[in-house]
Amino acid sequence: AQTVTQSQPEMSVQEAETVTLSCTYDTSESDYYLFWYKQPPSRQMILVIRQEAYKQQNATENRFSVNFQKAAKSFSLKISDSQLGDAAMYFCAYRNTGGFKTIFGAGTRLFVKA
Amino acid sequence: DAGVTQSPTHLIKTRGQQVTLRCSPISGHKSVSWYQQVLGQGPQFIFQYYEKEERGRGNFPDRFSARQFPNYSSELNVNALLLGDSALYLCASIQEGLPMEQYFGPGTRLTVT
Numbered sequence: 001a002q003t004v005t006q007s008q009p010e011m012s013v014q015e016a017e018t019v020t021l022s023c024t025y026d027t028s029e030s031d032y033y034l035f036w037y038k039q040p041p042s043r044q045m046i047l048v049i050r051q052e053a054y055k056q057q058n059a060t061e062n063r064f065s066v067n068f069q070k071a072a073k074s075f076s077l078k079i080s081d082s083q084l085g086d087a088a089m090y091f092c093a094y095r096n097t098g099g100f101k102t103i104f105g106a107g108t109r110l111f112v113k114a
Numbered sequence: 115d116a117g118v119t120q121s122p123t124h125l126i127k128t129r130g131q132q133v134t135l136r137c138s139p140i141s142g143h144k145s146v147s148w149y150q151q152v153l154g155q156g157p158q159f160i161f162q163y164y165e166k167e168e169r170g171r172g173n174f175p176d177r178f179s180a181r182q183f184p185n186y187s188s189e190l191n192v193n194a195l196l197l198g199d200s201a202l203y204l205c206a207s208i209q210e211g212l213p214m215e216q217y218f219g220p221g222t223r224l225t226v227t
Contacts, residue, residue: 004156033213042220043202043220043221043223044218044219044220044221045157045204045206045218046218047215047216047217050213050215052213091156091157093156095214097212097213098212098214100147100162100169100170100214101159101162101170101172102147102157102159102216103159104156104157104158105156106154106155106156107154107155107156
């Protein structure tokens with residue numbers, strides 16, 4: 001069975017600084033997707049970034065980028081130039097390609113200090 | 115374009131009661147998934163429906179059931195409520211075709227007393 005582990009319950013960053021959130025996963029599959037989702041206090045889960053396992057290039061979306069290490073089964077999220085609006089719960093998630101079930105980690109709460 | 119809608123926003127039920135939660139997917143989407151998010155945890159997969167058929171089920175007891183209607187809206191039913199069923203229930207509208215992007219609704223907060 002696949003698992004997703006987020007070892008940082010909380011992280012804090014100063015506005016305009018950079019922060020990295022960690023995630024490790026376990027799977028025996030070779031073809032899958034990894035995701036980072038953001039859940040602000042409004043509760044609505046929003047996709048931040050997606051990585052296809054077969055792509056070696058790390059995904060980037062504006063200020064958000066990932067460091068995908070397939071052999072190490074590691075998938076970290078880097079947020080550059082942090083903004084107050086980045087404060088939220090961040091969830092790392094996994095899904096087999098063509099699968100119907102997404103597996104989420106326990107989440108990391110990110111605080112952004114002005 | 116309307117996003118994913120869920121109703122009600124929140125509700126309070128008593129142990130032993132039954133509850134029905136509703137979800138309307140994004141127009142054109144034929145598939146929905148349901149997740150349970152207990153406070154302080156990540157969402158856990160309950161069901162996925164596609165074209166009114168159950169495509170997958172998570173590790174939840176038979177007290178949990180769901181269905182999908184011809185207009186692709188969906189209901190999640192939970193019978194014989196337990197205190198542990200208190201959670202945020204999320205519905206995701208799924209865009210078919212890889213990578214099967216999920217668009218989440220705002221959720222229904224269920225409190226069981």
